[in-house]
Amino acid sequence: PAGTYRREDGVLVVGGLALTELAESTPTFVWDTADFAARARRWAEAMNEAFDGRAHVHYAAKAFLCARAVHLANDAGLGIDTASAGELECALRAGATPELVGLHGNNKLDAEIDRAITAGIGRIIVDSLDEIDVLEERARACGLSDVPVMVRVTSGVHAGGHEFIATAHEDQKFGLSLSGAAAQAARRVEASDVLRLIGLHSHIGSQIFAIEGFAEAASRLLELVADLAEEGITIDELDLGGGLGIAYTGADPCPPHPREVAAALRASLEESAAMRGIALPRVSIEPGRSIAGPSQIMLYTIGTIKDQPVDEGQVRTYVSIDGGMSDNIRPALYGAAYTATLANRASAAPLRRCRVVGRHCESGDIVIHDVCLPADIRRGDLLAVPAVGAYGHAMASNYNMLTRPGVIAVADGEAETVIARETVDDVLRRDRDLVASADKTA
Numbered sequence: 001p002a003g004t005y006r007r008e009d010g011v012l013v014v015g016g017l018a019l020t021e022l023a024e025s026t027p028t029f030v031w032d033t034a035d036f037a038a039r040a041r042r043w044a045e046a047m048n049e050a051f052d053g054r055a056h057v058h059y060a061a062k063a064f065l066c067a068r069a070v071h072l073a074n075d076a077g078l079g080i081d082t083a084s085a086g087e088l089e090c091a092l093r094a095g096a097t098p099e100l101v102g103l104h105g106n107n108k109l110d111a112e113i114d115r116a117i118t119a120g121i122g123r124i125i126v127d128s129l130d131e132i133d134v135l136e137e138r139a140r141a142c143g144l145s146d147v148p149v150m151v152r153v154t155s156g157v158h159a160g161g162h163e164f165i166a167t168a169h170e171d172q173k174f175g176l177s178l179s180g181a182a183a184q185a186a187r188r189v190e191a192s193d194v195l196r197l198i199g200l201h202s203h204i205g206s207q208i209f210a211i212e213g214f215a216e217a218a219s220r221l222l223e224l225v226a227d228l229a230e231e232g233i234t235i236d237e238l239d240l241g242g243g244l245g246i247a248y249t250g251a252d253p254c255p256p257h258p259r260e261v262a263a264a265l266r267a268s269l270e271e272s273a274a275m276r277g278i279a280l281p282r283v284s285i286e287p288g289r290s291i292a293g294p295s296q297i298m299l300y301t302i303g304t305i306k307d308q309p310v311d312e313g314q315v316r317t318y319v320s321i322d323g324g325m326s327d328n329i330r331p332a333l334y335g336a337a338y339t340a341t342l343a344n345r346a347s348a349a350p351l352r353r354c355r356v357v358g359r360h361c362e363s364g365d366i367v368i369h370d371v372c373l374p375a376d377i378r379r380g381d382l383l384a385v386p387a388v389g390a391y392g393h394a395m396a397s398n399y400n401m402l403t404r405p406g407v408i409a410v411a412d413g414e415a416e417t418v419i420a421r422e423t424v425d426d427v428l429r430r431d432r433d434l435v436a437s438a439d440k441t442a
Protein backbone atom coordinates (compact mmCIF):
# COMPACT_ATOMS: atom_id res chain seq x y z
CA PRO A 1 0.00 0.00 0.00
CA ALA A 2 1.01 3.64 -0.45
CA GLY A 3 2.71 4.95 2.66
CA THR A 4 4.33 1.62 3.54
CA TYR A 5 7.86 2.20 4.76
CA ARG A 6 10.71 0.50 6.58
CA ARG A 7 11.62 1.84 9.99
CA GLU A 8 15.27 2.39 10.89
CA ASP A 9 15.37 -0.97 12.68
CA GLY A 10 14.13 -2.62 9.48
CA VAL A 11 10.57 -3.23 10.66
CA LEU A 12 8.00 -2.71 7.92
CA VAL A 13 5.22 -0.24 8.74
CA VAL A 14 1.83 -0.45 6.97
CA GLY A 15 -0.99 1.99 7.71
CA GLY A 16 1.16 3.40 10.49
CA LEU A 17 1.41 0.02 12.23
CA ALA A 18 4.65 -1.90 12.72
CA LEU A 19 4.03 -5.38 11.29
CA THR A 20 5.84 -6.94 14.27
CA GLU A 21 2.67 -6.04 16.22
CA LEU A 22 0.86 -8.66 14.15
CA ALA A 23 3.41 -11.43 14.62
CA GLU A 24 0.94 -13.55 16.63
CA SER A 25 -1.72 -13.32 13.93
CA THR A 26 0.07 -14.83 10.94
CA PRO A 27 -0.75 -15.86 8.36
CA THR A 28 -2.95 -12.84 7.91
CA PHE A 29 -4.03 -10.37 5.30
CA VAL A 30 -3.07 -6.86 6.40
CA TRP A 31 -5.38 -4.31 4.84
CA ASP A 32 -4.57 -0.63 4.54
CA THR A 33 -8.12 0.70 4.36
CA ALA A 34 -7.02 4.27 3.57
CA ASP A 35 -5.19 2.96 0.51
CA PHE A 36 -8.31 1.07 -0.64
CA ALA A 37 -10.47 4.16 -0.10
CA ALA A 38 -8.04 6.42 -1.97
CA ARG A 39 -7.97 4.09 -4.97
CA ALA A 40 -11.78 3.91 -5.02
CA ARG A 41 -12.04 7.71 -4.85
CA ARG A 42 -9.46 8.10 -7.59
CA TRP A 43 -11.63 6.06 -9.99
CA ALA A 44 -14.79 7.96 -9.08
CA GLU A 45 -13.10 11.35 -9.51
CA ALA A 46 -11.32 10.42 -12.72
CA MET A 47 -14.43 9.04 -14.41
CA ASN A 48 -16.67 11.87 -13.31
CA GLU A 49 -14.11 14.42 -14.40
CA ALA A 50 -13.76 12.84 -17.83
CA PHE A 51 -17.48 12.21 -18.34
CA ASP A 52 -18.91 15.42 -16.89
CA GLY A 53 -20.24 13.82 -13.73
CA ARG A 54 -22.24 11.24 -15.65
CA ALA A 55 -20.07 8.18 -15.03
CA HIS A 56 -20.80 5.24 -12.76
CA VAL A 57 -18.07 3.32 -11.00
CA HIS A 58 -18.95 -0.02 -9.46
CA TYR A 59 -16.44 -1.80 -7.28
CA ALA A 60 -16.13 -5.43 -8.45
CA ALA A 61 -16.78 -7.27 -5.21
CA LYS A 62 -15.30 -10.54 -6.44
CA ALA A 63 -11.82 -9.09 -5.93
CA PHE A 64 -12.33 -8.74 -2.19
CA LEU A 65 -15.53 -8.33 -0.23
CA CYS A 66 -16.58 -7.68 3.35
CA ALA A 67 -18.86 -5.14 4.98
CA ARG A 68 -15.98 -2.71 5.46
CA ALA A 69 -15.16 -2.83 1.77
CA VAL A 70 -18.79 -2.00 1.01
CA HIS A 71 -18.70 0.96 3.40
CA LEU A 72 -15.45 2.29 1.94
CA ALA A 73 -16.68 1.90 -1.65
CA ASN A 74 -19.97 3.51 -0.70
CA ASP A 75 -18.25 6.46 0.98
CA ALA A 76 -16.16 6.97 -2.15
CA GLY A 77 -19.37 7.12 -4.20
CA LEU A 78 -18.98 3.71 -5.83
CA GLY A 79 -21.65 1.13 -6.43
CA ILE A 80 -21.04 -2.59 -5.87
CA ASP A 81 -20.86 -5.16 -8.56
CA THR A 82 -21.80 -8.67 -7.39
CA ALA A 83 -21.78 -12.10 -8.99
CA SER A 84 -23.52 -14.42 -6.53
CA ALA A 85 -26.09 -14.63 -3.74
CA GLY A 86 -23.30 -14.34 -1.18
CA GLU A 87 -21.76 -11.22 -2.67
CA LEU A 88 -25.17 -9.69 -3.18
CA GLU A 89 -26.26 -10.44 0.38
CA CYS A 90 -23.04 -9.02 1.81
CA ALA A 91 -23.42 -5.83 -0.20
CA LEU A 92 -27.08 -5.36 0.77
CA ARG A 93 -26.64 -6.21 4.45
CA ALA A 94 -23.64 -3.89 4.67
CA GLY A 95 -25.86 -1.09 3.47
CA ALA A 96 -24.96 -0.66 -0.18
CA THR A 97 -27.45 1.56 -2.00
CA PRO A 98 -29.53 -1.01 -3.94
CA GLU A 99 -29.78 1.20 -7.03
CA LEU A 100 -25.99 1.16 -7.19
CA VAL A 101 -25.71 -2.62 -7.00
CA GLY A 102 -25.36 -4.86 -10.02
CA LEU A 103 -25.71 -8.63 -10.42
CA HIS A 104 -23.63 -10.62 -12.87
CA GLY A 105 -23.36 -14.31 -13.67
CA ASN A 106 -23.84 -16.69 -16.56
CA ASN A 107 -26.20 -18.92 -14.60
CA LYS A 108 -28.01 -16.90 -11.98
CA LEU A 109 -30.24 -18.94 -9.73
CA ASP A 110 -33.91 -18.12 -9.25
CA ALA A 111 -33.34 -17.27 -5.60
CA GLU A 112 -30.53 -14.85 -6.52
CA ILE A 113 -32.67 -13.14 -9.10
CA ASP A 114 -35.60 -12.88 -6.69
CA ARG A 115 -33.42 -11.35 -3.99
CA ALA A 116 -31.87 -8.93 -6.46
CA ILE A 117 -35.06 -7.69 -8.06
CA THR A 118 -37.11 -7.44 -4.89
CA ALA A 119 -34.28 -5.46 -3.25
CA GLY A 120 -34.51 -3.10 -6.21
CA ILE A 121 -30.92 -3.36 -7.37
CA GLY A 122 -29.92 -1.06 -10.19
CA ARG A 123 -28.87 -3.52 -12.85
CA ILE A 124 -29.08 -7.18 -13.71
CA ILE A 125 -26.60 -8.00 -16.43
CA VAL A 126 -28.09 -10.73 -18.61
CA ASP A 127 -25.71 -13.19 -20.13
CA SER A 128 -27.90 -15.33 -22.39
CA LEU A 129 -31.20 -15.29 -24.23
CA ASP A 130 -32.44 -18.02 -21.92
CA GLU A 131 -31.85 -15.77 -18.99
CA ILE A 132 -34.15 -13.11 -20.37
CA ASP A 133 -37.01 -15.62 -20.19
CA VAL A 134 -36.05 -16.55 -16.64
CA LEU A 135 -35.85 -12.89 -15.61
CA GLU A 136 -39.26 -12.16 -17.07
CA GLU A 137 -40.72 -15.15 -15.28
CA ARG A 138 -39.15 -14.13 -11.94
CA ALA A 139 -40.21 -10.49 -12.38
CA ARG A 140 -43.81 -11.62 -12.91
CA ALA A 141 -43.63 -14.06 -10.00
CA CYS A 142 -42.40 -11.23 -7.77
CA GLY A 143 -45.00 -8.82 -9.09
CA LEU A 144 -42.43 -6.46 -10.58
CA SER A 145 -42.69 -4.68 -13.90
CA ASP A 146 -39.66 -2.44 -14.26
CA VAL A 147 -36.56 -4.58 -13.77
CA PRO A 148 -33.43 -2.77 -15.04
CA VAL A 149 -31.41 -4.94 -17.40
CA MET A 150 -28.08 -4.66 -19.17
CA VAL A 151 -27.04 -7.00 -21.95
CA ARG A 152 -23.56 -8.45 -21.68
CA VAL A 153 -21.92 -8.35 -25.08
CA THR A 154 -18.81 -10.20 -26.14
CA SER A 155 -16.93 -7.68 -28.19
CA GLY A 156 -14.28 -10.07 -29.48
CA VAL A 157 -11.65 -8.04 -27.66
CA HIS A 158 -9.61 -9.93 -25.09
CA ALA A 159 -6.91 -8.32 -23.07
CA GLY A 160 -4.48 -9.09 -20.31
CA GLY A 161 -0.97 -7.87 -19.69
CA HIS A 162 0.42 -5.51 -22.31
CA GLU A 163 -1.48 -6.87 -25.24
CA PHE A 164 -5.01 -7.13 -26.40
CA ILE A 165 -6.35 -9.27 -29.18
CA ALA A 166 -9.39 -8.45 -31.22
CA THR A 167 -11.18 -11.23 -33.03
CA ALA A 168 -14.54 -11.74 -34.62
CA HIS A 169 -15.31 -15.03 -32.94
CA GLU A 170 -16.16 -15.84 -29.36
CA ASP A 171 -15.62 -19.25 -27.89
CA GLN A 172 -16.05 -18.71 -24.18
CA LYS A 173 -18.97 -18.85 -21.79
CA PHE A 174 -19.69 -15.18 -21.15
CA GLY A 175 -21.84 -12.74 -23.00
CA LEU A 176 -23.82 -12.53 -26.22
CA SER A 177 -22.09 -12.20 -29.50
CA LEU A 178 -21.84 -8.79 -31.06
CA SER A 179 -22.58 -10.24 -34.45
CA GLY A 180 -25.92 -11.78 -33.55
CA ALA A 181 -27.38 -12.68 -30.20
CA ALA A 182 -26.57 -9.35 -28.54
CA ALA A 183 -28.91 -7.37 -30.79
CA GLN A 184 -31.56 -10.04 -30.41
CA ALA A 185 -31.24 -9.83 -26.62
CA ALA A 186 -31.50 -6.05 -26.66
CA ARG A 187 -34.67 -6.27 -28.78
CA ARG A 188 -36.21 -8.83 -26.46
CA VAL A 189 -35.51 -6.85 -23.32
CA GLU A 190 -36.77 -3.69 -25.00
CA ALA A 191 -40.00 -5.45 -26.01
CA SER A 192 -40.60 -6.93 -22.58
CA ASP A 193 -43.36 -5.45 -20.46
CA VAL A 194 -41.57 -6.28 -17.20
CA LEU A 195 -37.93 -5.56 -18.07
CA ARG A 196 -36.30 -2.23 -18.86
CA LEU A 197 -33.25 -2.07 -21.12
CA ILE A 198 -30.71 0.27 -19.55
CA GLY A 199 -27.51 -0.50 -21.40
CA LEU A 200 -24.87 -2.75 -22.87
CA HIS A 201 -22.00 -4.31 -20.94
CA SER A 202 -18.61 -5.59 -21.94
CA HIS A 203 -15.74 -7.01 -19.91
CA ILE A 204 -12.59 -7.74 -21.88
CA GLY A 205 -10.31 -9.32 -19.33
CA SER A 206 -8.19 -8.67 -16.29
CA GLN A 207 -4.69 -7.45 -15.38
CA ILE A 208 -4.69 -5.19 -18.45
CA PHE A 209 -2.21 -2.37 -19.04
CA ALA A 210 -3.12 -1.50 -22.64
CA ILE A 211 -5.91 1.08 -22.58
CA GLU A 212 -6.46 0.53 -26.32
CA GLY A 213 -8.31 -2.72 -25.58
CA PHE A 214 -11.05 -0.87 -23.69
CA ALA A 215 -11.30 1.72 -26.43
CA GLU A 216 -11.59 -0.95 -29.12
CA ALA A 217 -14.32 -2.79 -27.20
CA ALA A 218 -16.19 0.47 -26.59
CA SER A 219 -16.00 1.37 -30.24
CA ARG A 220 -17.42 -2.03 -31.24
CA LEU A 221 -20.23 -1.64 -28.73
CA LEU A 222 -21.06 1.79 -30.13
CA GLU A 223 -21.55 0.19 -33.51
CA LEU A 224 -24.29 -1.93 -31.97
CA VAL A 225 -25.69 1.14 -30.22
CA ALA A 226 -25.91 2.88 -33.60
CA ASP A 227 -27.59 -0.13 -35.22
CA LEU A 228 -30.12 -0.36 -32.42
CA ALA A 229 -30.78 3.38 -32.63
CA GLU A 230 -31.88 2.86 -36.23
CA GLU A 231 -34.50 0.44 -34.94
CA GLY A 232 -35.62 3.00 -32.40
CA ILE A 233 -33.91 1.33 -29.44
CA THR A 234 -31.97 3.77 -27.29
CA ILE A 235 -28.99 2.59 -25.26
CA ASP A 236 -28.36 4.97 -22.36
CA GLU A 237 -25.33 3.37 -20.81
CA LEU A 238 -22.21 1.45 -21.76
CA ASP A 239 -20.50 -0.50 -19.00
CA LEU A 240 -16.93 -1.35 -19.93
CA GLY A 241 -16.33 -3.79 -17.06
CA GLY A 242 -13.16 -4.05 -15.02
CA GLY A 243 -9.66 -5.14 -15.81
CA LEU A 244 -7.01 -2.48 -15.17
CA GLY A 245 -3.81 -4.18 -14.03
CA ILE A 246 -1.56 -3.60 -11.04
CA ALA A 247 2.15 -4.15 -10.46
CA TYR A 248 2.84 -7.31 -8.47
CA THR A 249 6.62 -7.26 -8.81
CA GLY A 250 9.26 -4.87 -10.06
CA ALA A 251 9.07 -6.60 -13.44
CA ASP A 252 5.48 -5.39 -13.99
CA PRO A 253 4.84 -2.09 -15.74
CA CYS A 254 3.45 0.83 -13.81
CA PRO A 255 -0.30 0.85 -14.52
CA PRO A 256 -1.81 3.99 -16.03
CA HIS A 257 -3.45 6.40 -13.59
CA PRO A 258 -7.29 6.26 -13.59
CA ARG A 259 -7.28 9.83 -14.87
CA GLU A 260 -5.28 8.73 -17.90
CA VAL A 261 -7.60 5.77 -18.51
CA ALA A 262 -10.72 7.90 -18.15
CA ALA A 263 -9.42 10.63 -20.46
CA ALA A 264 -8.39 8.10 -23.10
CA LEU A 265 -11.80 6.44 -22.90
CA ARG A 266 -13.58 9.75 -23.25
CA ALA A 267 -11.52 10.74 -26.27
CA SER A 268 -11.97 7.50 -28.14
CA LEU A 269 -15.65 7.09 -27.25
CA GLU A 270 -16.40 10.59 -28.37
CA GLU A 271 -14.67 9.99 -31.66
CA SER A 272 -16.49 6.69 -32.27
CA ALA A 273 -19.84 8.17 -31.33
CA ALA A 274 -19.36 11.16 -33.62
CA MET A 275 -18.31 8.87 -36.45
CA ARG A 276 -21.55 6.96 -36.08
CA GLY A 277 -23.65 10.04 -35.58
CA ILE A 278 -24.92 9.07 -32.14
CA ALA A 279 -24.83 10.73 -28.75
CA LEU A 280 -22.29 9.49 -26.22
CA PRO A 281 -24.08 7.18 -23.77
CA ARG A 282 -23.36 7.30 -20.04
CA VAL A 283 -20.23 5.26 -19.30
CA SER A 284 -19.60 2.99 -16.35
CA ILE A 285 -16.78 0.72 -15.25
CA GLU A 286 -16.26 -2.05 -12.70
CA PRO A 287 -12.72 -2.02 -11.33
CA GLY A 288 -11.82 -4.67 -8.77
CA ARG A 289 -8.13 -5.50 -8.73
CA SER A 290 -6.95 -1.91 -9.23
CA ILE A 291 -8.78 -0.85 -6.05
CA ALA A 292 -8.30 -3.84 -3.75
CA GLY A 293 -5.06 -5.38 -5.01
CA PRO A 294 -2.38 -3.00 -3.75
CA SER A 295 -4.21 -2.32 -0.47
CA GLN A 296 -3.30 -5.61 1.22
CA ILE A 297 -0.12 -7.43 2.05
CA MET A 298 0.09 -10.99 3.28
CA LEU A 299 2.05 -11.47 6.47
CA TYR A 300 3.54 -14.92 7.02
CA THR A 301 5.87 -16.36 9.61
CA ILE A 302 8.82 -18.27 8.21
CA GLY A 303 9.10 -21.88 9.34
CA THR A 304 11.52 -24.46 8.02
CA ILE A 305 14.26 -23.55 5.56
CA LYS A 306 16.27 -26.02 3.51
CA ASP A 307 18.51 -26.27 0.49
CA GLN A 308 17.51 -28.72 -2.22
CA PRO A 309 19.93 -29.80 -4.93
CA VAL A 310 19.18 -28.62 -8.45
CA ASP A 311 21.20 -28.98 -11.66
CA GLU A 312 25.00 -28.72 -11.82
CA GLY A 313 25.71 -28.88 -8.13
CA GLN A 314 23.51 -25.87 -7.46
CA VAL A 315 21.09 -25.69 -4.59
CA ARG A 316 17.82 -23.90 -4.21
CA THR A 317 16.71 -22.56 -0.85
CA TYR A 318 13.16 -23.54 0.02
CA VAL A 319 11.57 -21.24 2.57
CA SER A 320 8.36 -22.58 4.10
CA ILE A 321 5.76 -20.18 5.42
CA ASP A 322 2.70 -20.78 7.62
CA GLY A 323 0.21 -20.48 4.76
CA GLY A 324 0.38 -21.35 1.10
CA MET A 325 -1.84 -22.14 -1.86
CA SER A 326 -4.95 -22.04 0.33
CA ASP A 327 -4.48 -18.30 0.94
CA ASN A 328 -2.93 -17.52 -2.44
CA ILE A 329 -3.90 -19.86 -5.25
CA ARG A 330 -2.89 -17.39 -7.99
CA PRO A 331 0.69 -18.62 -8.52
CA ALA A 332 -0.51 -22.23 -8.85
CA LEU A 333 -3.57 -21.37 -10.92
CA TYR A 334 -2.23 -18.66 -13.21
CA GLY A 335 1.53 -18.80 -12.79
CA ALA A 336 1.20 -15.40 -11.12
CA ALA A 337 4.40 -13.79 -9.85
CA TYR A 338 4.75 -12.15 -6.44
CA THR A 339 7.60 -10.75 -4.49
CA ALA A 340 8.38 -10.78 -0.76
CA THR A 341 10.40 -8.92 1.80
CA LEU A 342 11.57 -9.49 5.33
CA ALA A 343 9.17 -7.58 7.59
CA ASN A 344 10.51 -7.78 11.13
CA ARG A 345 14.15 -6.68 11.01
CA ALA A 346 16.94 -5.27 8.95
CA SER A 347 19.57 -7.58 7.51
CA ALA A 348 22.92 -6.74 6.00
CA ALA A 349 23.42 -10.34 4.87
CA PRO A 350 23.96 -10.98 1.16
CA LEU A 351 20.89 -11.96 -0.80
CA ARG A 352 20.09 -15.53 -1.65
CA ARG A 353 17.67 -16.81 -4.27
CA CYS A 354 14.79 -18.48 -2.55
CA ARG A 355 11.55 -20.22 -3.36
CA VAL A 356 8.73 -19.48 -0.94
CA VAL A 357 6.49 -22.49 -0.42
CA GLY A 358 3.40 -23.21 1.64
CA ARG A 359 2.65 -26.12 3.93
CA HIS A 360 0.19 -28.03 1.79
CA CYS A 361 0.70 -31.62 0.70
CA GLU A 362 1.44 -30.70 -2.85
CA SER A 363 4.69 -29.81 -4.57
CA GLY A 364 2.93 -27.15 -6.65
CA ASP A 365 2.22 -25.27 -3.43
CA ILE A 366 4.52 -22.41 -4.35
CA VAL A 367 3.76 -18.84 -3.36
CA ILE A 368 6.85 -17.29 -4.97
CA HIS A 369 8.98 -19.15 -7.49
CA ASP A 370 12.00 -16.94 -7.25
CA VAL A 371 12.78 -14.19 -4.82
CA CYS A 372 15.97 -12.80 -3.30
CA LEU A 373 15.92 -12.81 0.49
CA PRO A 374 18.73 -12.13 2.98
CA ALA A 375 20.84 -15.25 3.47
CA ASP A 376 20.38 -15.05 7.25
CA ILE A 377 16.59 -15.47 7.22
CA ARG A 378 15.50 -17.86 9.92
CA ARG A 379 12.52 -19.56 11.46
CA GLY A 380 10.33 -16.98 13.19
CA ASP A 381 11.10 -14.13 10.79
CA LEU A 382 8.12 -12.36 9.28
CA LEU A 383 7.68 -12.29 5.53
CA ALA A 384 5.49 -9.73 3.76
CA VAL A 385 4.04 -10.42 0.30
CA PRO A 386 2.59 -7.26 -1.26
CA ALA A 387 -0.39 -6.81 -3.60
CA VAL A 388 -2.52 -9.73 -2.38
CA GLY A 389 -5.67 -7.65 -1.86
CA ALA A 390 -7.46 -8.81 -4.99
CA TYR A 391 -8.38 -12.46 -5.53
CA GLY A 392 -6.33 -13.43 -2.48
CA HIS A 393 -8.72 -13.74 0.43
CA ALA A 394 -11.54 -14.00 -2.10
CA MET A 395 -10.13 -17.23 -3.54
CA ALA A 396 -8.88 -18.73 -0.28
CA SER A 397 -9.78 -22.34 0.44
CA ASN A 398 -9.64 -24.90 3.21
CA TYR A 399 -7.39 -27.33 1.36
CA ASN A 400 -5.81 -29.76 3.83
CA MET A 401 -8.35 -28.37 6.30
CA LEU A 402 -6.21 -25.34 6.84
CA THR A 403 -8.09 -22.47 8.38
CA ARG A 404 -8.52 -19.45 6.16
CA PRO A 405 -6.59 -16.38 7.33
CA GLY A 406 -8.34 -13.34 8.69
CA VAL A 407 -8.13 -9.79 7.44
CA ILE A 408 -6.72 -7.16 9.79
CA ALA A 409 -7.41 -3.57 8.86
CA VAL A 410 -4.66 -1.10 9.69
CA ALA A 411 -5.22 2.64 9.78
CA ASP A 412 -3.48 5.42 11.71
CA GLY A 413 -1.31 2.89 13.50
CA GLU A 414 -4.25 0.88 14.82
CA ALA A 415 -5.09 -2.73 13.96
CA GLU A 416 -8.64 -4.02 13.79
CA THR A 417 -9.84 -7.47 12.77
CA VAL A 418 -12.45 -7.10 10.05
CA ILE A 419 -12.59 -10.74 9.01
CA ALA A 420 -11.80 -13.24 11.73
CA ARG A 421 -9.33 -15.98 11.07
CA GLU A 422 -11.11 -19.32 10.82
CA THR A 423 -10.63 -21.88 13.59
CA VAL A 424 -10.44 -25.64 13.17
CA ASP A 425 -13.81 -25.76 14.94
CA ASP A 426 -15.25 -23.44 12.28
CA VAL A 427 -14.06 -25.82 9.61
CA LEU A 428 -15.26 -28.97 11.38
CA ARG A 429 -18.65 -27.53 12.27
CA ARG A 430 -19.88 -28.40 8.78
CA ASP A 431 -19.29 -32.10 9.37
CA ARG A 432 -22.64 -33.28 10.74
CA ASP A 433 -21.28 -36.61 12.02
CA LEU A 434 -18.64 -34.83 14.07
CA VAL A 435 -21.18 -32.38 15.43
CA ALA A 436 -23.57 -35.23 16.29
CA SER A 437 -20.91 -37.23 18.14
CA ALA A 438 -19.76 -34.11 20.00
CA ASP A 439 -23.38 -33.45 20.99
CA LYS A 440 -23.70 -37.00 22.28
CA THR A 441 -20.65 -36.78 24.52
CA ALA A 442 -21.66 -33.35 25.80
Ligand code: LLP
Pocket residue numbers: 060062063081104203205206207241242243244286287288289290330334390391
Ligand atom coordinates in the same frame (compact mmCIF):
# COMPACT_ATOMS: atom_id res chain seq x y z
N1 LLP B 1 -16.53 -6.97 -14.11
C1 LLP B 1 -16.71 -8.23 -14.55
C2 LLP B 1 -17.91 -8.57 -15.31
C3 LLP B 1 -15.73 -9.20 -14.28
O1 LLP B 1 -15.91 -10.43 -14.73
C4 LLP B 1 -14.57 -8.86 -13.54
C5 LLP B 1 -13.54 -9.84 -13.24
C6 LLP B 1 -14.44 -7.52 -13.09
C7 LLP B 1 -15.44 -6.61 -13.40
C8 LLP B 1 -13.26 -7.06 -12.28
O2 LLP B 1 -12.08 -7.15 -12.97
P1 LLP B 1 -10.72 -6.58 -12.36
O3 LLP B 1 -10.83 -5.08 -12.35
O4 LLP B 1 -10.60 -7.09 -10.97
O5 LLP B 1 -9.69 -7.09 -13.25
N2 LLP B 1 -9.31 -14.57 -10.39
C9 LLP B 1 -8.57 -13.86 -11.43
C10 LLP B 1 -9.31 -12.68 -11.95
C11 LLP B 1 -10.67 -13.00 -12.49
C12 LLP B 1 -11.43 -11.79 -12.93
C13 LLP B 1 -12.83 -12.16 -13.28
N3 LLP B 1 -13.66 -11.05 -13.61
C14 LLP B 1 -7.22 -13.46 -10.87
O6 LLP B 1 -6.94 -13.74 -9.72
O7 LLP B 1 -6.41 -12.89 -11.59
